[in-house]
Amino acid sequence: MPDAKARMSHAAALHRQAAATVAAAAGSLERFQPPPPDLREQHELAERLRAAAAALVPGWLGAPLDAQSEDTPLGGPRLPQFVRVGMAQPLDDARFPAVVPLLGTGHLTVDADARDPRVAGLLRALLLRLLASSPAGSLLVRAVDAAGAGLVFGPFAALADAGLMPPPVTDRSGLRAVLAEAEQWVRPARPATARHSRRDRTLLLAIASLPELTEGADLARIAALAQHGPEAGLHLIVAGWPPPPLTEDTTQPPLPRTTMITLRNPYAIIGDPPAARYGNSVESKGLNAPVFLDEDPPAHLFERVCQELADKSATQSRLTLADVLPEGELWSEDSAEGVATTVGHDGDTAVTLQFNDLTPHWMIGGRSGAGKTAFLINVLYGLGCRYAPGELTLYLLDFKEGVSFAEFVPSARDKTWLPHARAVGVESDREYGVAVLRELDAEMTRRSVAYKRAGVTRFSDLRQQRAMPRIICVIDEFQVLVTGSGALTTEAVSLLESLARKGRSYGIHLVLASQTALGVEALYDKRDSIFGQFPVRVALPGGGDVLEPTNDAAAGLPLGSAVVNTAGGLGGPRGATRGHERTIRFPDPHSDRATLDGVRRRLWEARPETSKAPSVFEGYAHQYLEEDPTYRAALAMTPARPSALVGRVIDVPLSTAAFPLDASPGRHLAILGPSTYGADVLDAAARSLAAHHPAGTVRFMVSSLVADGDATARALTEHLAETQIAEHLHAAQLSGAFEVTEPAYIVVFGMDAVGRGVLPRDFLREGPGRGVHLLSWWRGLRRFTEEVGGSAAREEVAGMIFLNVPGSEVSLLLGQQLDWQPRPNRALLHDRHADRTTVIVPFVRPERDE
Numbered sequence: 005m006p007d008a009k010a011r012m013s014h015a016a017a018l019h020r021q022a023a024a025t026v027a028a029a030a031g032s033l034e035r036f037q038p039p040p041p042d043l044r045e046q047h048e049l050a051e052r053l054r055a056a057a058a059a060l061v062p063g064w065l066g067a068p069l070d071a072q073s074e075d076t077p078l079g080g081p082r083l084p085q086f087v088r089v090g091m092a093q094p095l096d097d098a099r100f101p102a103v104v105p106l107l108g109t110g111h112l113t114v115d116a117d118a119r120d121p122r123v124a125g126l127l128r129a130l131l132l133r134l135l136a137s138s139p140a141g142s143l144l145v146r147a148v149d150a151a152g153a154g155l156v157f158g159p160f161a162a163l164a165d166a167g168l169m170p171p172p173v174t175d176r177s178g179l180r181a182v183l184a185e186a187e188q189w190v191r192p193a194r195p196a197t198a199r200h201s202r203r204d205r206t207l208l209l210a211i212a213s214l215p216e217l218t219e220g221a222d223l224a225r226i227a228a229l230a231q232h233g234p235e236a237g238l239h240l241i242v243a244g245w246p247p248p249p250l251t252e253d254t255t256q257p258p259l260p261r262t263t264m265i266t267l268r269n270p271y272a273i274i275g276d277p278p279a280a281r282y283g284n285s286v287e288s289k290g291l292n293a294p295v296f297l298d299e300d301p302p303a304h305l306f307e308r309v310c311q312e313l314a315d316k317s318a319t320q321s322r323l324t325l326a327d328v329l330p331e332g333e334l335w336s337e338d339s340a341e342g343v344a345t346t347v348g349h350d351g352d353t354a355v356t357l358q359f360n361d362l363t364p365h366w367m368i369g370g371r372s373g374a375g376k377t378a379f380l381i382n383v384l385y386g387l388g389c390r391y392a393p394g395e396l397t398l399y400l401l402d403f404k405e406g407v408s409f410a411e412f413v414p415s416a417r418d419k420t421w422l423p424h425a426r427a428v429g430v431e432s433d434r435e436y437g438v439a440v441l442r443e444l445d446a447e448m449t450r451r452s453v454a455y456k457r458a459g460v461t462r463f464s465d466l467r468q469q470r471a472m473p474r475i476i477c478v479i480d481e482f483q484v485l486v487t488g489s490g491a492l493t494t495e496a497v498s499l500l501e502s503l504a505r506k507g508r509s510y511g512i513h514l515v516l517a518s519q520t521a522l523g524v525e526a527l528y529d530k531r532d533s534i535f536g537q538f539p540v541r542v543a544l545p546g547g548g549d550v551l552e553p554t555n556d557a558a559a560g561l562p563l564g565s566a567v568v569n570t571a572g573g574l575g576g577p578r579g580a581t582r583g584h585e586r587t588i589r590f591p592d593p594h595s596d597r598a599t600l601d602g603v604r605r606r607l608w609e610a611r612p613e614t615s616k617a618p619s620v621f622e623g624y625a626h627q628y629l630e631e632d633p634t635y636r637a638a639l640a641m642t643p644a645r646p647s648a649l650v651g652r653v654i655d656v657p658l659s660t661a662a663f664p665l666d667a668s669p670g671r672h673l674a675i676l677g678p679s680t681y682g683a684d685v686l687d688a689a690a691r692s693l694a695a696h697h698p699a700g701t702v703r704f705m706v707s708s709l710v711a712d713g714d715a716t717a718r719a720l721t722e723h724l725a726e727t728q729i730a731e732h733l734h735a736a737q738l739s740g741a742f743e744v745t746e747p748a749y750i751v752v753f754g755m756d757a758v759g760r761g762v763l764p765r766d767f768l769r770e771g772p773g774r775g776v777h778l779l780s781w782w783r784g785l786r787r788f789t790e791e792v793g794g795s796a797a798r799e800e801v802a803g804m805i806f807l808n809v810p811g812s813e814v815s816l817l818l819g820q821q822l823d824w825q826p827r828p829n830r831a832l833l834h835d836r837h838a839d840r841t842t843v844i845v846p847f848v849r850p851e852r853d854e
């Protein structure tokens with residue numbers, strides 16, 4: 005045994021000796037430079053190589069950077085194939101640029117990492133050259149710098165905002181994330197066509213230093229990327245490769261398809277590029293000349309290059325409205341089988357969504373400010389340009405404060421409108437929403453009758469026989485419509501359900517948008533029956549709840565992007581390509597007002613002759629008697645039953661809210677509520693009645709019992725006196741007025757201040773029979789019921805308008821449960837004889853808004 009041990013140590017000693025001899029021989033061989041056979045030949049060769057380099061690596065790619073002018077233009081027609089790494093110096097006075105192939109070919113490694121300042125300088129120079137000479141935005145860089153905590157790439161910080169080069173990663177998890185991204189880049193699913201498209205991009209992974217103790221598995225991933233990257237547009241620059249062979253696992257061969265740079269002092273040696281050689285003899289390996297690596301470029305060059313690249317990339321990657329609008333002629337598409345429009349881009353590909361039998365309705369989610377309105381406006385203009393108004397009709401409802409759809413209706417600034425829009429609601433009421441749904445429901449019924457007559461069951465079949473537009477109804481913040489528990493909510497839910505289920509068969513489609521799409525209480529037990537009908541889900545930032553709970557595709561979406569899913573929000577394995585789901589970018593249509601206005605004007609100018617401006621409901625807008633079509637008709641002496649016109653009904657055509665007068669007992673009108681707007685409504689009622697009678701044929705007796713009514717009463721009397729017999733009564737004269745036997749209107753402001761017993765009960769019953777009606781404004785409900793007969797008041801006065809009177813008191817007075825909440829610019833009109841209660845926008849006097 006001792007013998008064996010002695011033999012082993014002897015063998016080891018011999019081995020060490022042999023290794024030392026080989027190393028020494030190698031060292032002296034390297035130092036040994038055979039005397040040049042002919043110095044002139046060497047100089048000529050260097051000269052030729054300099055000229056060749058000038059052609060191969062022009063401008064930023066090959067110029068000495070310390071002397072480079074800032075003004076040298078950036079970019080180039082295509083990705084650079086070669087780049088300079090330093091100056092080769094075969095003789096003291098013969099030099100030429102050392103050039104290596106990289107992008108489009110393979111990779112580059114340096115045996116030392118960037119802790120060696122020469123390597124750091126080289127990396128920065130290389131990156132600067134490549135970025136400066138690539139077409140803007142075509143080269144994406146991912147950087148790893150563990151030893152330098154990212155500082156090696158510090159001068160490129162300005163590229164981070166542009167998304168061209170995120171901040172370098174500095175640890176193992178960062179490295180893994182970058183490797184995963186690179187692996188995705190090379191995965192075969194990346195379609196070959198996309199790589200060669202206009203927006204072709206290349207990913208450059210620059211590793212300045214690997215994290216300490218990088219595992220063998222990660223090193224193997226780097227090697228695999230090197231093997232497969234170039235065909236997919238992925239290239240590596242790795243400093244510190246091969247890594248120290250600490251264990252068997254971390255012992256790595258040179259990277260495949262790579263040019264290797266080996267540092268000596270003070271120069272470096274450049275190995276042969278992949279699948280090529282520098283020398284022409286078989287034995288020669290690498291570039292047969294020492295190379296002095298490029299040094300750190302001056303700071304001002306980084307600034308200039310990075311800033312310009314960031315600016316260019318931002319401009320290039322921004323989509324504009326033109327990217328989602330069709331090119332060429334307006335209205336060239338047919339809607340018989342469905343309608344489709346581009347909603348945005350996934351990379352270079354335009355993504356189109358449809359309204360048809362398979363994808364009848366869309367649901368859109370996104371927090372406030374996530375770009376819902378922007379997305380919808382793109383869709384509406386996209387559709388509006390593709391389909392003629394005869395092919396497509398739009399109903400647009402917005403329940404939030406804001407002006408999402410206001411641009412589609414004529415305004416003082418711009419008289420144009422979107423000819424497809426039939427009705428537009430801005431800051432809509434739930435009443436208006438329900439009115440729109442009712443109209444759509446009625447349209448569905450009309451269409452079903454048309455189907456029966458034509459003997460067809462499909463929209464496209466009917467279209468072969470007659471023209472008929474598809475209808476799209478967009479409801480922004482639709483949850484408002486179905487919030488609460490009253491009769492209105494029940495009706496809204498059932499109309500929504502009916503449209504969602506049956507609309508597809510009749511060419512009627514819904515787009516529901518919301519901040520809290522699924523969190524709507526009233527819909528809990530209808531979720532499947534309603535939301536199940538919405539296969540298209542669009543999740544904007546913060547709108548992930550329109551997707552399935554397990555689908556987190558929308559997490560962390562930036563503004564201007566969305567996940568569009570055509571399978572009801574269904575997810576799929578993480579990382580897998582999902583045919584039914586895309587992440588898109590979409591433009592901000594309002595970033596270019598002029599274009600937007602131009603498109604609307606173009607559509608408006610092309611409108612058919614019969615096109616009418618859409619009916620508009622602006623929830624906040626005051627309504628005036630002077631602008632009311634029924635009032636104007638009365639002024640023009642169109643024969644009609646005398647009616648008190650008191651406001652506008654919240655329906656699609658905004659019909660006039662009227663209280664017609666006849667001889668029935670109790671046919672009087674009482675306006676109830678302390679709001680001084682009561683005086684305005686009474687004023688409108690009296691003026692409109694006067695307009696219904698030929699001049700000089702009817703008598704008005706006007707009185708004001710409270711200060712709040714005095715001015716209005718006086719102005720009203722003057723106005724009425726211009727056409728009719730009108731007199732102003734003092735309080736004391738009022739009791740006499742109830743005695744008149746000729747047709748007359750008694751108009752009293754502040755009737756709650758009337759003396760007890762002044763208003764005879766039998767007048768209320770009998771007055772209308774002789775053509776005498778009382779029109780009055782009461783500031784309090786209690787005085788009204790006292791004067792008019794307690795709970796019987798509703799029998800004595802058939803017309804009531806409630807302003808700011810709580811719902812519970814109204815319900816009590818009318819003896820029926822009502823879903824009424826008093827709010828500004830709204831009133832409730834009750835006509836007992838017609839058994840009708842309607843929410844209206846009451847008329848106000850224009851003076852109020854002056």
Ligand SMILES: Nc1ncnc2c1ncn2[C@@H]1O[C@H](COP(=O)(O)OP(=O)(O)OP(=O)(O)O)[C@@H](O)[C@H]1O
Pocket residue numbers: 370371372373374375376377378379406563564565590591592593594
């Ligand atoms: N594609 C986009 N790119 C960049 N900015 C956008 C984009 N779309 C919208 N924005 C901007 O985001 C802001 C909010 O957009 P928008 O009004 O469409 O959001 P919203 O979801 O409708 O918000 P809200 O519900 O609060 O009205 C706007 O200032 C708009 O300019």
